Amino acid sequence: MxxxxxxxxxxxxxxxxxxxxxSETDIRNAMEKVAPIIEDVRTRGDAALKEYTLKFDGADLAGMPVRVSDAEFDRAEASLDGKVKEALEYAIENVRRFHMSQKPKGIEMVEIRPGILAGEASRPIESAGLYVPRGRGSFPSMLYMLAVPAVIAGVEHIAIVTPPGPDGTVDPACLYAARLCGVSNVYRGGGAQAIAALAYGTESIPPCQKVVGPGSMYVTAAKRLLAQIIDPGLPAGxxxxxxxxxxxxxxxxxxxxxxxxxxxxxxxxxxxxxxxxxxxxxxxxxxxxxxxxxxxxxxxxxxxxxxxxxxxxxxxxxxxxxxxxxxxxxxxxxxxxxxxxxxxxxxxxxxxxxxxxxxxFSVANYAVGANAVLPTGGKAKTWSAVSVRDFIHYSSVVQVGDGAYKELAEHTTALADYEGFFTHAEALRIRQKRSNG
The missing domain is CATH 3.40.50.1980 (Nitrogenase molybdenum iron protein domain)
Incomplete structure (x- = not known):
């Protein structure tokens, strides 16, 4: 049975x-295996990345650039069946429509009390690495689930890493999807070695602030080990x-x-x-x-x-x-x-x-529009699906008018004195002395 x-x-x-x-136990065990791989990529860059690509993916990248060329994008687009192109265009547009509603609309201030305004200023993170798996199939769907919200957020540098096939080429549907999403930086590499390359950078791959994307237990293990170097994003194993x-x-x-x-x-x-x-x-x-x-x-x-x-x-x-x-x-x-x-x-x-x-699950994985890159390993108790918010950080913005300052300062001084922070309170007392002339 x-x-x-x-x-x-x-x-x-x-x-x-x-x-x-x-599989959480398997992931913990995998961390010991990927630690030396991460260190090797950190010290030897592209050379180590290519060696592990040959070892684990069976692709010999000797003489091939790590970055996919524009000509490869063109060949990939020309080789794809028309129905596959139409399906990608349909799905990507649905994902784009869903995620557009998540884009922040500038600074939104709230009047806490008369004369006290507070809000948030949103800014995209500067760089993001997107991991697109391939070992058990080709996943253009994972690519656009990651790339669409990153592009909508306005991330300046987006790097996609994905394992090549045995001949060193990247899946053509992935390249077409990347082009539809507006991302041109695609690199050959997978597994823990690709996560290390995104974290530390190599001669070909610039380092990224954040790495997002699902993968095997080895990819998940690598992201956990590198959590002090990069923001590893949601746990997607x-x-x-x-x-x-x-x-x-x-x-x-x-x-x-x-x-x-x-x-x-x-x-x-x-x-x-x-x-x-x-x-x-x-x-x-x-x-x-x-x-x-x-x-x-x-x-x-x-x-x-x-x-x-x-x-x-x-x-x-x-x-x-x-x-x-x-x-x-x-x-x-x-x-x-x-x-x-x-x-x-x-x-x-x-x-x-x-x-x-x-x-x-299949229609949700591909084309409904809601993001299909989701937290695993029980982390859905605190994490959510990938969204535009994953690629944005926020700064609090505060403004205080003259009429509100006096009351605010009085309460702040009382709390600072209670907690024993002299300079917190003194900064307000200096202002009060000046106000008193």
């Missing part, structure tokens, strides 16, 4: 912890999903949607949570048949997922289902229930919430 079944109330604390922990379904759900659709995120890789996690034992049995039966229709490479990933970080969890009722969801804090969450809107208010922790059977 491909889908293991668990009854939540019967699971030991250790088994619950293992399901909730998913191996893919994870939960489908919550009740007895009204279509078992074939539930099965199909459960497999979507599982095919990303062996370190993904995919769970069905249901209060219907009948639905669980029917989904499990479909899974055996459905697996045989899946290409062998993806079939292997799915088997690995459901023997490790996946399966079916039986709960007593929908209330308990939501309790499990909030504990897990999944990257992707889909509700296939009779009244999904009734459950939304009870969900505290999820990267995205998809309502009903007409929003499988």
């Amino acid at each position: 491909i889908l293991q079944k668990y009854t939540w109330k019967d699971l030991s604390d250790e088994r619950k912890e293992a399901l909730l922990d998913r 191996p893919s994870e999903s939960i489908v919550v379904a009740d007895e009204t759900a279509d078992p074939e659709l539930v099965c199909a949607d459960l497999f979507i995120e599982a095919e990303h890789g062996s370190d993904s996690s995919a769970l069905l949570i249901t209060d219907s034992s009948r639905l669980a049995d029917e989904v499990s039966a479909y899974a055996e048949e459905y697996l045989l229709r899946i290409p062998e490479e993806r079939r292997g990933y799915i088997r690995d997922v459901f023997s490790g970080y996946g399966g079916i969890i039986l709960v007593d009722d929908m209330q308990q289902a939501i309790e499990v969801v909030n504990l897990f804090a999944p990257e992707h969450l889909q509700l296939q229930t009779a009244s999904p809107l009734d459950l939304v208010a009870k969900i505290r922790n999820a990267g995205e919430i998809l309502l009903g059977s007409k929003v499988p």
Whole structure:
């Protein structure tokens, strides 16, 4: 049986912890392996990047520039099928429309009291590195999910790194998507070595202030180790999903949607949570048949997922289902229930919430418009999807009028004296003396 079944109330604390922990243990172990790679790229730059690209991606970049040329962009565009171009244009426009609403509208001041104004001035960060994975497929969708909000935010320097194919070329759909987004700096490189290159810079890749993008456990491990050098952005590691379904759900659709995120890789996690034992049995039966229709490479990933970080969890009722969801804090969450809107208010922790059977994870991953780069590893308890806000920082702006100053100074002096900060209070007393003539 491909889908293991668990009854939540019967699971030991250790088994619950293992399901909730998913691939986080693997990521912690990976940190030891990537530490020397990071140091090697820091000291040897492009040479180390190229050596690791040959070792891990099988691409010999000897004699090839790390940066993708304009001619390669042209060839990529010419080689793409028209339907793929149209799909990219459609999806990117949807993502752009969604994210435009997140762009700050200049300085917005609030009158705290008469004569006291406070607000925020927004500015884009100066540079951002975008990591686009490729190891288990090509991901132009990840590229535009990252590039569109960065461009809308106004980031001056955007660098995209992505693993090349065996011949050293970058995926043509990724290059076309980058061009549609208005980003021309694309570099060959993946894994921990690419994250190190973005953090420290190499002869070809300028250092970036922030690095954003999903990746393998090694990419996630590298970002954690480099968190003192760069802002590593939201924690976006191996893919994870939960489908919550009740007895009204279509078992074939539930099965199909459960497999979507599982095919990303062996370190993904995919769970069905249901209060219907009948639905669980029917989904499990479909899974055996459905697996045989899946290409062998993806079939292997799915088997690995459901023997490790996946399966079916039986709960007593929908209330308990939501309790499990909030504990897990999944990257992707889909509700296939009779009244999904009734459950939304009870969900505290999820990267995205998809309502009903007409929003499988795939349409949200590609083309709905909302960002599909989401927090993983339980970090949806405090993190949100990538947005324009990820590429903007804010400065508080304060202005005080003459009429408001006296009262403000009196209260501030009292608090400064209480806390024992002499110069805080003295600066105000000096002003008061001058005011008194």
